[in-house]
Amino acid sequence: MDLVGLPLQRASSFTQFTTLSPPSVLKPTHRAGEQISMAFVFKLPANLQGGISHYNFTGTSKRAVNTSITSRQNSSIRMCSSYSQILKQSPPSTSQKSAPPIMVNGCTGKMGRAVLEAAISAGLQPVPVAFSSTEDSGKILDVAGKKITVHAPIDRESTLALIFEEHPDLIVVDYTVPAAVNDNAELYCNVGVPFVMGTTGGDRDRLYKTVMDSNNYAVISPQMGKQVVAFLAAMEIMAEKFPDAFSGYKLQVMESHQANKLDLSGTAKAIISCFQRLGVSFDLNQVKQIRDPKLQTEMVGVPEEHLSGHAFHTYNLTSPDGSVSFEFQHNVCGRSIYAEGTVDAVLFLAKKVKAKENKRIYDMIDVLREGNMR
16 A cells, blocks of 8 residues: 555565553543554665564554634524523532533534543533534533533623633633634633643644733643654654754655545644654645545545544655655544543643643643643
């Protein structure tokens, strides 16, 4: 199978020396039927001393975004009820009062809903309101027995301020769309509510500046899957410690995601940035993005049942003379790895806010370093 323009040899054509497992601290959290796989392959041609060596690391644990908070359409909107009325209908129990309250914006999408399910399972208490697009306004979601009323963008700042007043420990989670990232961040910072930004895309420099200028707390990460983040952390260390180690090498990148993922993978951007610091010349427009379901099943090997939610990435490095190649691969089916990582980010951020930490902006590597993931 040819994923990135280079023929991939079968594992049987290599001498396999070792298979590693992820560290015990990174416990897989995927559900039955979901897969997470990561592979790292080092290949040397047979005519070099020692023949061909093959090192394979395999673990096993994705992300869809399809709702926006920032629709500016001027249309009459029928609200099911006011926030205060909704709050009175479902007061928190005594046991729930100790759990961090969360608001998941974009919960009409598959990723947002997965986060809600994981959060409720972990004991977090969702507030009974979330923002989404005008088209979804008035919907009432039933997630694990919790009723969530969807509000449109109209009057969202005053609505969020009221919710934050009622729930001063509130953490907002954002899984909307790339075009909504910056406006949403400005909303959260204007109100002063801490947030976890799981949505990729947008103007990232502007995003960080918005948070810094407001002195708000936030976890911002293009990747919420803990095991994939650990791989990214290892790449960051390698780039820092061994700059230009791959100078002159040619890089080819393929990434496949569900058809409704609009932007280039944030994880791919981060990994490519590491390779660039390692001396590789590569432009983001060279990434081969696969969104065609037929190609995804026939060429990439995505299981048909996971076409609506997957993340398959391959990074292939080849030496200038073609005698050495390296291949890094991480394949994810399903969304639970991201949902569980997001819950860890919420719990992490709630601790930092409560402790009034001086540092205000965090990423998932910070969450990993904390070492107390579920």
